[in-house]
Amino acid sequence: MASQLIFLGAPGSGKGTQAARVVSELGYVHLSTGDLLRSEIKSGSVLGKKVTAIMDAGKLVDDQTMIELLKANCDLSDKNYIFDGYPRNGDQAKVLDSEFLKGTSSKAIYFDIDLDLLAKRLVNRRTCGDCGEIYNLISKPPKTAGVCDKCGGHNLQQRKDDNEETVKTRLGVFREAIEPVLAHYQGQDRLIRVDASASSDAVFNELKQAIK
Numbered sequence: 121m122a123s124q125l126i127f128l129g130a131p132g133s134g135k136g137t138q139a140a141r142v143v144s145e146l147g148y149v150h151l152s153t154g155d156l157l158r159s160e161i162k163s164g165s166v167l168g169k170k171v172t173a174i175m176d177a178g179k180l181v182d183d184q185t186m187i188e189l190l191k192a193n194c195d196l197s198d199k200n201y202i203f204d205g206y207p208r209n210g211d212q213a214k215v216l217d218s219e220f221l222k223g224t225s226s227k228a229i230y231f232d233i234d235l236d237l238l239a240k241r242l243v244n245r246r247t248c249g250d251c252g253e254i255y256n257l258i259s260k261p262p263k264t265a266g267v268c269d270k271c272g273g274h275n276l277q278q279r280k281d282d283n284e285e286t287v288k289t290r291l292g293v294f295r296e297a298i299e300p301v302l303a304h305y306q307g308q309d310r311l312i313r314v315d316a317s318a319s320s321d322a323v324f325n326e327l328k329q330a331i332k
């Protein structure tokens with residue numbers, strides 16, 4: 121039976137970095153709703169056009185659109201997924217269980233970190249536009265400025281919503297909506313908290329123990 125992981129955590133909590141490691145070392149498939157939305161925008165689709173302004177402002181896309189996006193992009197019959205960026209509110213948590221996770225075993229991992237620390241992490245985040253490697257200009261800078269360590273590309277980009285103002289909105293939206301999500305999984309004994317303020321290696325080790 122396939123087992124599914126649900127990554128919960130504030131913007132900048134390190135979910136995406138850890139998801140990449142879990143994919144390469146433990147063979148899961150990464151399903152990031154933020155990445156899916158960004159590729160819709162890039163492709164110029166109708167859905168992409170609908171969500172551009174919402175994402176640029178750091179607000180949440182409506183629940184129905186998110187369900188459609190997930191339906192089009194995941195097949196739970198045989199893969200082990202990491203849900204990253206979904207659910208973001210209590211209703212989405214219920215829908216995930218009733219529409220997608222039926223008959224599978226799943227655990228939620230909460231990347232626990234003081235939200236006040238995150239604004240700084242986010243405005244310093246850069247992503248390689250060629251291979252997707254994630255950097256932080258303060259805590260994990262590339263060896264040569266502007267060049268990706270992993271693929272050698274000269275295409276380190278800042279996400280459009282990683283500017284100071286939008287970051288503030290995103291953290292506020294997260295703070296407001298996360299409690300019912302945590303309560304949902306806690307109540308069913310499916311919640312594991314990891315200390316996301318630790319080093320990337322330490323978080324990964326904690327994660328590995330948790331999902332065994």
Ligand code: ADP
Binds near residue numbers: 131132
């Ligand atoms: P972060 O968690 O760092 O803010 P994501 O890449 O997960 O970044 O999401 C970026 C944006 O995509 C969000 O600010 C929101 O507008 C939209 N989004 C992603 N997932 C969802 C979701 N489950 N529900 C509503 N909007 C979403």
Ligand code: ZN
Binds near residue numbers: 249251272
């Ligand atoms: Zn790269």
